[in-house]
Amino acid sequence: MAERYFCAIKPFGIVSQVVGIYALVMQIIDGKQVAEKVLSECSDRIAALKEKGVTPGLAVVLVGEDPASKVYVGSKARKCVELGIYSRKIELPADSSQEEVMAVVEELNNDDKVHGILVQSPPPPHIDEEAIVRAINPAKDVDGFHPENVAKLALEDPTGFVPCTPAGCMRLLKEAGVETSGAEAVVIGRSMIVGKPMALLLMGKAGNATVTVAHSRTKDLAEVCRRADIIVAAIGKPEFVTADMVKDGATIIDVGINRVEDASKKSGYKLVGDVAYDECAPKCKAITPVPGGVGPMTIAMLMQNTVQAAEATL
Numbered sequence: 001m002a003e004r005y006f007c008a009i010k011p012f013g014i015v016s017q018v019v020g021i022y023a024l025v026m027q028i029i030d031g032k033q034v035a036e037k038v039l040s041e042c043s044d045r046i047a048a049l050k051e052k053g054v055t056p057g058l059a060v061v062l063v064g065e066d067p068a069s070k071v072y073v074g075s076k077a078r079k080c081v082e083l084g085i086y087s088r089k090i091e092l093p094a095d096s097s098q099e100e101v102m103a104v105v106e107e108l109n110n111d112d113k114v115h116g117i118l119v120q121s122p123p124p125p126h127i128d129e130e131a132i133v134r135a136i137n138p139a140k141d142v143d144g145f146h147p148e149n150v151a152k153l154a155l156e157d158p159t160g161f162v163p164c165t166p167a168g169c170m171r172l173l174k175e176a177g178v179e180t181s182g183a184e185a186v187v188i189g190r191s192m193i194v195g196k197p198m199a200l201l202l203m204g205k206a207g208n209a210t211v212t213v214a215h216s217r218t219k220d221l222a223e224v225c226r227r228a229d230i231i232v233a234a235i236g237k238p239e240f241v242t243a244d245m246v247k248d249g250a251t252i253i254d255v256g257i258n259r260v261e262d263a264s265k266k267s268g269y270k271l272v273g274d275v276a277y278d279e280c281a282p283k284c285k286a287i288t289p290v291p292g293g294v295g296p297m298t299i300a301m302l303m304q305n306t307v308q309a310a311e312a313t314l
């Protein structure tokens with residue numbers, strides 16, 4: 001599921017080039033390609049559901065006008081249409097009250113055509129996001145953020161929903177043929193959306209890795225990272241992981257999506273990950289690019305969770 005690239009070392013002559021080619025075979029993990037595979041599995045399951053009279057449905061709620069959120073919500077809705085998932089998009093003004101958002105969630109909880117509910121994060125600052133997440137019926141919580149699903153993940157109960165981004169990272173490792181069992185994995189970041197569930201997945205039966213969770217208070221982060229066979233970068237800081245933090249032959253999963261200014265781009269910005277890709281990639285056995293790595297997988301796993309939610313109603 002992934003292409004192999006050769007990093008030829010030009011300046012050092014033919015012999016070094018050959019040595020370089022053997023020493024530095026590096027795999028760029030193609031997230032778009034793996035996402036296509038996941039989506040085609042979803043297609044088959046959707047067809048089977050429709051034969052039984054069930055059309056999976058996903059509702060996406062967006063509060064406010066954040067342009068990046070609008071892009072994500074748009075691509076989620078588009079993916080639903082492509083797959084034949086019934087899609088509802090609910091856009092609420094930025095000044096909506098807590099009660100108004102809660103009322104929408106309640107309505108969606110009671111809508112039998114809707115199997116999955118996602119409230120785009122982050123909502124405007126006056127909204128209590130935790131209360132919203134708790135109000136979602138756990139059986140429709142396709143983000144896997146509800147406490148019941150967090151508990152099921154910790155318990156390794158497969159009836160729960162695994163958060164989409166870490167689920168996508170695990171699938172990428174699997175499809176790239178990266179051995180997690182017995183590996184030293186370092187997760188950088190401890191968020192409830194990525195870092196914490198990622199650590200649970202790597203540590204659990206699906207991963208069997210030895211896991212370290214590093215964060216902003218970690219002492220000697222570079223040293224901790226250098227131990228890693230697998231680094232999962234989910235810090236939210238552009239190009240935070242540098243080559244000196246990476247062991248030769250490590251695998252890097254870059255969860256970061258940061259918009260940084262770039263005058264040469266029409267949009268005025270470019271996307272970079274949490275990893276300084278150009279300097280880290282030559283040291284890696286395998287690495288995910290940004291864009292085209294974890295991002296497309298997040299959406300694919302959301303579709304998969306929606307299918308799972310619909311199947312659970314049969």
Ligand SMILES: Nc1nc(=O)c2c([nH]1)NC[C@@H]1CN(c3ccc(C(=O)N[C@@H](CCC(=O)O)C(=O)O)cc3)C=[N+]21
Pocket residue numbers: 071072075118119120121122143164257271290291292293294295296297298299
């Ligand atoms: N309740 C909730 N659930 C989410 O799953 C959720 C959320 N809130 N809030 C925002 C984040 C972010 N997120 C992304 C999904 C796809 C791409 C994606 O497809 N990225 C493309 C590039 C997209 C671009 O060009 O901007 C890529 O990396 O190749 C990125 C980010 C889901 N999120």
